[in-house]
Amino acid sequence: MSYCLAIITQSGIVFASDSRTNAGSDMVNTCRKMYTLEKPGERVFVLLTSGGLSLSQSVMTLVQREFDQGSGLATCTTMYEAARHIGTLVRKVADLDREALERDNIPFNVHFILGGQIRGEAPGLYLIYPQGNPLQASEDIPYLQIGEVKYGRPILDRGVKYHQTTLEQATKYALISLDSTMRSNVTVGPPIDCVVYPTDDLKITLCRRFTNKDADLLEIQGQWERSLRRAITELPDISLTGTAPGFQAR
């Protein structure tokens, strides 16, 4: 399993991903799920992947080769076009592998998150499904997740607001969302990769890899747990009185 997410606010985009990959419980490895492509001053892309590693690698091989040759993401004029292009490459890999996988009852499962900015355009953030169709993040839905998405979602639902959340806060939300997921599901694991992209930077300068021994990450985990316990304690006491009507078994 994997867990990757990206949060878009009016000041930019935060990306974060775990690094655990496993094929059955006896084979747990570490593999980066975040890729960046940039032409500084002109265009920046960050890609996050979940699903079959063989499939995401095949797509990324095509993405990277094209980019190096000056085509594909290197020439798209809008983020929508870029997201559609990733979808086209996903479909190309589906043409190669889907039938053989399904013959052995293995689903064709690969998801991408694509975020970034092309000069002259606003930043954009998309999720690309295994079928190749793109979903765009918006002011109403300011974050996208792929992989093991449920554990880390409540904190995002409660806190992230497109117009109010700063990039610094969004970075903390992303780390807490990932940390909560790692804590509740052993198939999501460190290191955590993180990139923060401030609108109009058009290059990648803010990034970090957190291992499970990273002193700052441990400090954040500890302080977060203390804050949650304090928040629970500070909630008003709940009065529970008597038997509610119809509350007994039939």
Add this chain to the structure above:
Amino acid sequence: MSYCLAIITQSGIVFASDSRTNAGSDMVNTCRKMYTLEKPGERVFVLLTSGGLSLSQSVMTLVQREFDQGSGLATCTTMYEAARHIGTLVRKVADLDREALERDNIPFNVHFILGGQIRGEAPGLYLIYPQGNPLQASEDIPYLQIGEVKYGRPILDRGVKYHQTTLEQATKYALISLDSTMRSNVTVGPPIDCVVYPTDDLKITLCRRFTNKDADLLEIQGQWERSLRRAITELPDISLTGTAPGFQAR
């Protein structure tokens, strides 16, 4: 979908359940998923259910009929025996319905949580699977969940400790866990039923049903969100510096 949970600590057990039931998206109804049986001073049981409503109702009909006749849970001498007995009744209903359901590709899905106390014994808390086998909560695993379990789990993993968490705190954890799940998944919905059982009470006196307009629940939701936002803001700032080795796409 449903979400029910129970937390056991050294001072007792807290039970909480949502009330949404749906069969397809065009049929969303409200139905209680918590049942209590008691012989005050002698034995107390609380049951929570998830899965097919038709199946849990059939099991509960058997449970209640036996109890009223002075057999079944009315005569079990240990909580383990009571959990095993629920498993037996689940298997009885499986004998009635499983084959017909599976013929139409509907899984035989019904889960129970059973908690309570029999005089002379410590309180006990069990999860009974659709196959009828029981799983016991313990000091290491002080909570059990059924239904839509993922959204509400991180807060329990971070906060609930068998020896340290008070019953008042456990009640707040249960409500926050349920509220987080309702917020992230529309198929889990109010009212929330809640029972708190202090060890050796041997009767049920502390219970409450929270509708979605309950003033106390709204106050808790509001304060919780404010606390989370403050906790995020108070986390130390994260420094993100430069491009980590191997961080560019291949």
